[in-house]
Amino acid sequence: MKMQSVCTVSILMFLFVQAANGRQLRLALEDEFNTFNLSLWKHEITLSGGGNWEFQAYLNNRSNSYVRDGILYLKPTLMEDQIGLANVKGQPNGFTFNIWGGAPADLCTQNQFYGCERVAGPANEWRYLNPIKSARVRTAESFNFKYGRVEVKAKLPIGDWLWPAIWMLPTHQQYGIWPSSGEIDIMESRGNSVEDYPFGGYESFGSTLHWGIDYLHNYFDQTHVTRTPNVNLTEEFHVYGLIWNETYIGTYFDDESNIVLHVPINQSFWSRTGLQSPPWDNPWKDTEMNAPFNQEYYLIMNLAVGGVTGFFPDAPNKPWQNGHSHVANQFYDAKDDWYPTWDGENSALQIDSVRVWTYTDDDNSTGSSGGIMVSAVSSAAIFILATFAFLIAAN
Ligand SMILES: *[C@@H]1O[C@H](CO)[C@@H](O)[C@H](O)[C@H]1NC(C)=O
Ligand SMILES: *[C@@H]1O[C@H](CO)[C@@H](O)[C@H](O)[C@H]1NC(C)=O
Ligand SMILES: *[C@@H]1O[C@H](CO)[C@@H](O)[C@H](O)[C@H]1NC(C)=O
Ligand SMILES: *[C@@H]1O[C@H](CO)[C@@H](O)[C@H](O)[C@H]1NC(C)=O
Numbered sequence: 001m002k003m004q005s006v007c008t009v010s011i012l013m014f015l016f017v018q019a020a021n022g023r024q025l026r027l028a029l030e031d032e033f034n035t036f037n038l039s040l041w042k043h044e045i046t047l048s049g050g051g052n053w054e055f056q057a058y059l060n061n062r063s064n065s066y067v068r069d070g071i072l073y074l075k076p077t078l079m080e081d082q083i084g085l086a087n088v089k090g091q092p093n094g095f096t097f098n099i100w101g102g103a104p105a106d107l108c109t110q111n112q113f114y115g116c117e118r119v120a121g122p123a124n125e126w127r128y129l130n131p132i133k134s135a136r137v138r139t140a141e142s143f144n145f146k147y148g149r150v151e152v153k154a155k156l157p158i159g160d161w162l163w164p165a166i167w168m169l170p171t172h173q174q175y176g177i178w179p180s181s182g183e184i185d186i187m188e189s190r191g192n193s194v195e196d197y198p199f200g201g202y203e204s205f206g207s208t209l210h211w212g213i214d215y216l217h218n219y220f221d222q223t224h225v226t227r228t229p230n231v232n233l234t235e236e237f238h239v240y241g242l243i244w245n246e247t248y249i250g251t252y253f254d255d256e257s258n259i260v261l262h263v264p265i266n267q268s269f270w271s272r273t274g275l276q277s278p279p280w281d282n283p284w285k286d287t288e289m290n291a292p293f294n295q296e297y298y299l300i301m302n303l304a305v306g307g308v309t310g311f312f313p314d315a316p317n318k319p320w321q322n323g324h325s326h327v328a329n330q331f332y333d334a335k336d337d338w339y340p341t342w343d344g345e346n347s348a349l350q351i352d353s354v355r356v357w358t359y360t361d362d363d364n365s366t367g368s369s370g371g372i373m374v375s376a377v378s379s380a381a382i383f384i385l386a387t388f389a390f391l392i393a394a395n
C-alpha cells in the first residue's frame, strides 16, 4: 500500500516536471576539437567535385584535415605533392587514380561524376586529374537532428578560388532528391580579395536555403543573403549561427541579434514557387507549411576550390571559363597566378567549436540526437529524487 502510493506520487511529480519544462533547448552536440573525433566527423572520400567540377579531391589525409591546439583545420594542398605532377596531367601515357578503397573507413563515398576513379591522359582528352586535395567532413552517420540551434565558431580561409562552407543536408530526403528536400547553407564564402574578383571574396559570406521541385526549379534566390561585416573574417574567429524551428529559419553572425538570413515561415514553400499544379507536382503536399525543412538534417563542413555552376561567375581575372571542356587544366596551368595567394594555414577553414542545441521533451522535434538521452537521464534523476523526497516526508 505504502509502496504503491510512493510510486503514484513519484510518477505524478515526474509528469508535472516534464510538462513544466515544456520545450527547452538543450545542448545536444558540442565539439571543441580537443581531438579529431572521426566517429562524429566522417570524411567524404571522392573525386566527384561536388557535381560541379570543383577542382579538389576530398580525401581522408592528415595533411588536409587535422586538429591542433583545439582547432580543426580543413586545408587545401596540391595533388602533385601526393602523386606527382606527371600523374596529375596523365603524362606520358595516362594515369588512373583509383580511390575505391578497401577497409571500412576508406571506401569511396560518392562515385557520381567519376568520383571513385578518374583517368588523366590520352584516354580522357588530356584532362588533368583533380589538381587539389582537400577535405569535407559530415555527421550523417553520427548526428542528425530536426530543429534547434547551431553555432560554429570559425575563421575563414584566404586565397583565390577557395570556397569554404558550413552547411546541412537532409538525412532521408523525405521529399525526393536535391533540392526537393532542401539544403541549409549557414556560411559560404570565397577566399579571393574583392579587388581582384568583382563577385566578392573573403570580406563577405552568404547564407542560403535551397529548395525547389527539381534542380532546374531551385528558388534559392528568394532565401539568400550576403553579408559584409566590417571585420576581417580571415583574421579572427566568428560565430556563424542558425535558428531553425517550425515557424522560422534564420542565420546570424556572432550574436543572435545580428541577423543575416531571415525567413519567417508564414506561407508554404510551394506557394513561394508560384508554380501551378498541374502541370507541376507539389512534392510538399499534405504536410506541414515549413516542408521541406521539417525533417532531420546533418552537418557538413568543407573547403572546396573552384567549380563551374555559378559560385564563381566568369570574370577577366578568372583562369577558367565555366563552359570550357578542360576547366581543371585551365585552372592548374594558371597556378602562378593563384597559388601565391594561398598562405599555408591561413588558407584553411579553421573551426574552433561546433555546438548544436535541440528541443527536448518533444520526440518529434528532437531527432536521433543526444538531447533526448540527456532528457531521459535527467528525468530519471528527478524521478529518483522525487521518490526519495516522498520517503523522507512519509517518515
Ligand atoms: C566522438 O563522437 C561520438 C559520436 O558522436 C561520441 O559518442 C563520442 O562521445 C565522441 N568522443 C569524444 C571523445 O568526444
Ligand atoms: C597524404 O598527403 C600527403 C601530402 O600530400 C602525401 O604525401 C601522402 O602520401 C598522403 N597519404 C596518403 C596515404 O595518401
Ligand atoms: C585580412 O587578414 C588577412 C590575414 O591576416 C590579411 O592577409 C589581409 O590583408 C587582411 N585584409 C584586409 C582587407 O585587411
Ligand atoms: C522559432 O524561432 C523564432 C526566432 O527565435 C521565434 O520567434 C519563434 O517563436 C520560434 N517558433 C517556435 C514554434 O518555437
Ligand SMILES: *[C@@H]1O[C@H](CO)[C@@H](O)[C@H](O)[C@H]1NC(C)=O
Binding pocket: 264, 266, 267
Ligand atoms: C510573410 O511575412 C513577411 C515578412 O514579415 C511578409 O512580408 C509577407 O507578406 C508575409 N506573407 C504572408 C503570406 O503572410
